[in-house]
Amino acid sequence: GDTSVLAGVYGPAETKLSKELPDRAALEVLLRPKVGLPGVLERSREQQLRRTCEAVVLGALHPRSAVTLVLQVLSDAGSLLSCCLNAACLGLLDAGLPLSGLFCGVTCALGPDGSVLLDPTARQEQEARAVLSFAIGSGDRRLLMATTKGSCSVEEMQQCLAVAQRAADTVFQFYRDCLRRRYSK
Amino acid sequence: LSICFRTVEPLEYYRRFLKENCRPDGRELGEFRATTVNIGKFCCSITTADGSALVKLGNTTVICGVKAELAAPAADSANKGYIVPNVELPSLCSERFRSGPPGEEAQAASQFIADVIENSQMIVKEDLCIANGKLAWVLYCDIICLDYDGNLLDASVFALLAALKNVQLPSVTINEETGLSEVNLKQKSPLVIRKHPVATSFAIFDDTLLIVDPTAEEEDLGTGTVTIVTDEEGRLCSVHKPGGTPLTGAKLQDCITRAITRHKEVKKLIDKVIKSITPK
Numbered sequence: 001g002d003t004s005v006l007a008g009v010y011g012p013a014e015t016k017l018s019k020e021l022p023d024r025a026a027l028e029v030l031l032r033p034k035v036g037l038p039g040v041l042e043r044s045r046e047q048q049l050r051r052t053c054e055a056v057v058l059g060a061l062h063p064r065s066a067v068t069l070v071l072q073v074l075s076d077a078g079s080l081l082s083c084c085l086n087a088a089c090l091g092l093l094d095a096g097l098p099l100s101g102l103f104c105g106v107t108c109a110l111g112p113d114g115s116v117l118l119d120p121t122a123r124q125e126q127e128a129r130a131v132l133s134f135a136i137g138s139g140d141r142r143l144l145m146a147t148t149k150g151s152c153s154v155e156e157m158q159q160c161l162a163v164a165q166r167a168a169d170t171v172f173q174f175y176r177d178c179l180r181r182r183y184s185k
Numbered sequence: 186l187s188i189c190f191r192t193v194e195p196l197e198y199y200r201r202f203l204k205e206n207c208r209p210d211g212r213e214l215g216e217f218r219a220t221t222v223n224i225g226k227f228c229c230s231i232t233t234a235d236g237s238a239l240v241k242l243g244n245t246t247v248i249c250g251v252k253a254e255l256a257a258p259a260a261d262s263a264n265k266g267y268i269v270p271n272v273e274l275p276s277l278c279s280e281r282f283r284s285g286p287p288g289e290e291a292q293a294a295s296q297f298i299a300d301v302i303e304n305s306q307m308i309v310k311e312d313l314c315i316a317n318g319k320l321a322w323v324l325y326c327d328i329i330c331l332d333y334d335g336n337l338l339d340a341s342v343f344a345l346l347a348a349l350k351n352v353q354l355p356s357v358t359i360n361e362e363t364g365l366s367e368v369n370l371k372q373k374s375p376l377v378i379r380k381h382p383v384a385t386s387f388a389i390f391d392d393t394l395l396i397v398d399p400t401a402e403e404e405d406l407g408t409g410t411v412t413i414v415t416d417e418e419g420r421l422c423s424v425h426k427p428g429g430t431p432l433t434g435a436k437l438q439d440c441i442t443r444a445i446t447r448h449k450e451v452k453k454l455i456d457k458v459i460k461s462i463t464p465k
Contacts, residue, residue: 041344044296047289048427055409055429130304132424146411151304153420154441161434174343 002077005084007091010066019066026057026066031084032078036075047079049088052135052145058098067097078122079107081133081147090175094182102138103145104171106164107131110152116163132160136168196406203390210400215443217398220341220454221297223463224351224463238359240344243400244334248428249344251326251352255366258314258321266313267320270298272341279401280332290337298328298341299426304421305382308349312377317356318365321353335400338412338425342384343451350459352376380416382423383451385444387411389430397443411437413444418451421455 027129029050040115053069056148069091070096071084085105092099100165109128117124125131131161143161155163191198191209202209212218223239234250258265276284287295302308313322324454326348328341341398353373388399388407401409409429416421421441426432 002455040292040296040299043289043292047293048207051409051427051429137431140431140433142433143426143437144431145427146426148421148424148435149300149304151306151416151420151422154438157421157424158434158438160439165434 002075002159003080004072004074005080005085005087008070008071008072009067009091009095009097010098011095012062013064013068013166015064015066016078016084020064021059023063025052025057025062027057027059028068029053029088030064030068031069032070033063033070034076039174045084048081048147049084049147053092054089054102056099056101056103056137057092058100065069068080076122076182078120079105079123079133081105082107082119083129085135086171090178093175093179099107102172102175103135104168105135105174106137106163106171107169108160110150114156116156118163118167119120130156132157132164134161134164136165138168138172141165141168193229194199195402197401200391201407204351205395208396208403212398213353216228217365217447217450218245218400220343221341222458223346224347224458234348236348236350237342238347238351240340242336242340242343242346242398244332245336245340245343246328246332247328247330247337249326249328249341249348250346252444253352253354254323254325255320255357255368256323258318262310263319264314265310265317266307267323268299268302268310268326269323270302270326270328270345271295272298272330272337274330274333274337278330282333292340293427294328294337297338297412297423298326298345299325299344301382301384301423302345305380305383305414307346307378307380307417308376316359318320320357320359324349324352333401335402335404336386336398338386339386339398342382342414343455346378346381347455349378352454355446378409380422380450381455382414382416383444383448384414384423385413385440385447386438387413387443389412389432395436395440397447409439413440415441415444415448417448419445 029046031046082105109117110130110176130152135145193307221241236251239248272291274291276282296429316401348386355368355370356372359366388403389409410423
């Protein structure tokens with residue numbers, strides 16, 4: 001919809017001695033909000049994105065180097081975390097980094113009547129009882145990352161997870177179309 | 186000889202234990218470390234705080250102090266107070282943390298605690314309001330780790346819950362003529378805590394094995410972590426899985442079931458401790 005995030009990937013590049021890891025690439029994620037300085041919320045999102053990316057990037061092929069992922073929020077109209085996840089994955093793909101798999105971000109909102117809404121707008125997120133964000137891996141559609149806001153029952157969560165896994169197919173198809181367009185020129 | 190092996194090949198050392206379904210410190214895969222909690226001014230912690238608790242989960246020690254102050258509520262939510270959690274990981278708790286501005290782990294933990302309070306509706310902000318638009322309570326919850334041996338989030342949530350149960354707020358009235366607030370320290374009432382969230386953390390090993398309550402070493406060797414926060418009705422307040430190896434839905438369901446069992450154990454422990462310190 002109207003949520004847009006710009007992702008820039010730099011690397012593998014040289015890194016400071018204090019940050020380098022001897023056996024794999026050090027991944028760093030910087031998330032800049034649209035207005036204001038990055039706060040605690042951004043830090044926690046950065047940690048989640050970093051650990052998700054670390055699970056897919058084959059860091060062992062580039063030891064003692066750094067990969068930096070910078071995300072700038074251009075506009076936020078709901079489902080921001082999924083947008084960041086998708087931007088991050090496409091950025092990593094475009095940079096040509098070796099990846100063991102892809103991931104996509106899907107957000108579900110549980111409406112007050114118990115209905116499951118995919119990819120909610122900011123308004124729908126506010127009215128919802130709970131908002132769940134998942135990062136689903138390609139291949140076997142397993143869960144890479146999960147964050148919840150608001151409380152829900154276990155059955156509802158499993159339901160949202162199943163819906164998100166089905167929706168992941170649509171997002172991966174979108175990835176394929178984008179890349180096809182990019183490389184067919 | 187085993188110590189040399191442990192330093193040189195820690196992962197292999199661990200794998201040997203995991204194959205036998207147990208861990209080097211003798212625990213089963215689904216067993217928690219010994220949990221102890223100290224609440225209140227006399228047997229524990231901070232005498233100047235309005236509520237305090239000290240929680241030990243094995244070697245991990247976390248102390249939480251709650252201070253209540255008065256402030257004017259925000260313009261857009263005139264009937265809501267504030268709860269401000271802050272998690273600190275000082276350099277004395279582990280060599281991995283440097284002194285200076287809070288690192289990523291501390292900030293992420295603070296955000297997690299804020300989310301848990303918000304999601305579980307443990308304390309409803311409307312309860313903290315004294316006079317609409319004029320005066321409300323601000324609860325500063327400072328959670329400080331004294332010894333880091335893994336599983337920070339579980340211990341922090343537990344310490345926060347215990348400290349909040351211990352908080353006694355003095356009654357405040359607003360003097361009609363002067364418009365100033367008068368605090369009556371003699372008359373104290375406990376906080377209204379609606380829900381009791383309990384966190385359970387797991388470490389993922391080698392894409393398949395899930396172990397409960399990881400120590401610092403296990404967290405480093407593991408390939409991912411999952412934290413599930415449940416409340417007493419069995420509802421999920423938070424599923425926190427910051428990246429790491431992918432999990433199937435069925436594995437996640439196992440975690441949730443274990444978390445619900447853990448909730449009952451922790452609730453019993455807290456109730457026992459609270460009963461033992463309340464004056465008869």
